Amino acid sequence: MSNAIETSGLAKSFGATRALDGMDLRIRQGSVYGLLGPNGAGKTTTIRILATLLRPDAGTATVLGHDVVREARTVRQKVSLTGQYASVDEDLTGHENLVLVGRLLGLPWAAARQRAAELLEAFGLAEAAGRQVQTYSGGMRRRIDVAASLVTIPEILFLDEPTTGLDPRSRSQVWELVRRIAAEGTTVLLTTQYLDEADRLAERLAVIDHGRVIAEGTSRELKASVGANALHVRLANAEQRALAQEIVTRVLGDGVLPVTDPLEVTARLENPAQAAAVLTALTESSVDVDQFAVGNPSLDEVFLALTGRPADPAATEAKP
Amino acid sequence: MSSDALPTGARTHELLAIRTRPRPASALSAVATLAWRALLKIKHVPFQLFDVTVTPIMFTLLFTYIFGGALAGTPRQYIQYLLPGVLVQTIVFITVYTGVGLNTDIHKGLYDRFRSLPMWQPSPLFGALAGDVFRYSFASALIILIGMMIGFRPGGGLVGMLLALALVLTFCFALSWLWIIVGMLVRTPESVMTTSFIFLMPLTFASNIFVELGTMPPWLQAVVARNPVTYLANASRGLMHGTPAGADIGWVLVASAVILLVASPIAMRLYRRER
Secondary structure, X not given: OOEEEEEEEEEEEEOOEEEEEEEEEEEEOOOEEEEEOOOOOOHHHHHHHHOOOOOOXXXXXXXXXXXXXXXXXXXXXXXXXXXXXXXOOOOOEHHHHHHHHHHHOOOOHHHHHHHHHHHHHHOOOHHHOOOEHHHOOHHHHHHHHHHHOOOOOOXXXXXXXXXXXXXXXXXXXXXXHHHHHHHOOOEEEEEEOOHHHHHHHOOEEEEEEOOEEEEEEEHHHHHHOOOOEEEEEEEOOHHHHHHHHHHHHHHHOOOEEOOOOOOEEXXXXXXXXXXXXXXXXXXXXXXXXXXXXXXXXXXXXXXXXXXXXXXXXHHHHHOO | OOHHHOOOHHHHHHHHOOOOOOOOOOHHHHHHHHHHHHHHHHHHOHHHHHHHHHHHHHHHHHHHHHHHHHHHOOHHHHHHHHHHHHHHHHXXXXXXXXXXXXXXHHHOOHHHHHHOOOOOOOHHHHHHHHHHHHHHHHHHHHHHHHHHHOOOOOOOHHHHXXXXXXXXXXXXXXXXXXXXXXXHHOOOHHHHHHHHHHHHHXXXXXXXXXXXXXXXXXXXXXXXXXXXXXXXXXXXXXXXXXXXXXXXXXXXXXXXXXXXXXXXXXXXXXXXXXX
């Protein structure tokens, strides 16, 4: 199948800050693709270039075969963007916002009104249709914002951190919606800071750091590089960390991951069953354990494994 | 959209299937739609009309009764001179809201959506301006009404009045482009206000809106006589009182054209510039 999105050597600076530094992406048509990375990694800049809001300093980007700079208008005809901040008019009602977008997209008045009502109904906003958006809750705003991107269904949908700031219930609703949109054939490119979000939604993902792709693949492939499961041990007492690390290494053979927190020991687990043996060994050596958990590696752990440093730039700078 | 509220099966398909998008709205239709948005905003936030209601009423009443006796013998005599000028001042002042509104929209991310739609890109600017022209007209009608209630008697009749209004709206439409530039350059709506008023205060007060040119010191006369607002106030007085002066009207049109020709390309360039 052809690629919906291709970028090659994309670069973009804002003053002295290099937001993108040779971004290469190939995104297959009809898939959900995730850009995973910490704040400032270049996710939003990439999406804004692809949605024709920014121009790259160097490199090329095509969307469905159309160059985003030279054929910007054609690209706009095929994509929708839901930015990080609600891009709807807060003074207008939910219904008016959707009619506005429908009219601008070229729908006749009656069709725009009908489509607005249909979307509001489907997004559980029918009762709030006549209320100004500024009275909406965070989750409702996010939904009206996504709905505004679906007034006519685009071939490509860009979602910039679609669930940031949402409560768990709203978050799972957005996930379900993304799955259904993708099932109907729209290519979805989303950015996220959460590995579990990328994991649940995206067939493939790219880990972004300092404006370039540092790892690309299915979420299974990426997690294999850190271990499908991670063991998180939180100690009561930082002095016992060396001892705890030694015990974990002895039981597991290898796999202790670097962490910055002096109370944490994290290790790659080939098999969740190994956790029991670790806990037994720790207890026998009288290591005081506060928390003991087996789970997905976090973005931070993926980052540490890939780059040797934490995702949070502040944590890096804090070290001498 | 609790997950259970999401439609299922065929319904989902109907809702979310990709269909060929319609031909995007024409430039004219996009501008009309965005002007509709501006009017809706007035409907939902009637407070927006506060500035174009209270300020004009206040200015007209205050200036007429405070200065009237001193400047022209009686308020009733003064208002014949003042009203066309106070109309000019009020509308010139409220042009600032064009920049304020634009700045607010940009910072709320709304322009990201507009700019990612396949429409004629400057439509939002023209749509907003169309809404503003409505507000200017509303304020003008109000001032004239108040004026006539307290004794303003224009000799030029309805036609003179409408021509004067058309001239004021033309100049203010051009002037708005300056505040569009400011709105795109500064960070907050508050700084749009402050920056714009640095220009507007001297522009309106260093004019013959309140007093005749002859009463000022010669050096000031030289400045005031060249102020486009002076020409606009003169031209409006002439038209409203049925004694139109071709030269004043001509200079207002020239000034409007110059402002528009200089400011609008800069504004468009800034608008297309990425943020």
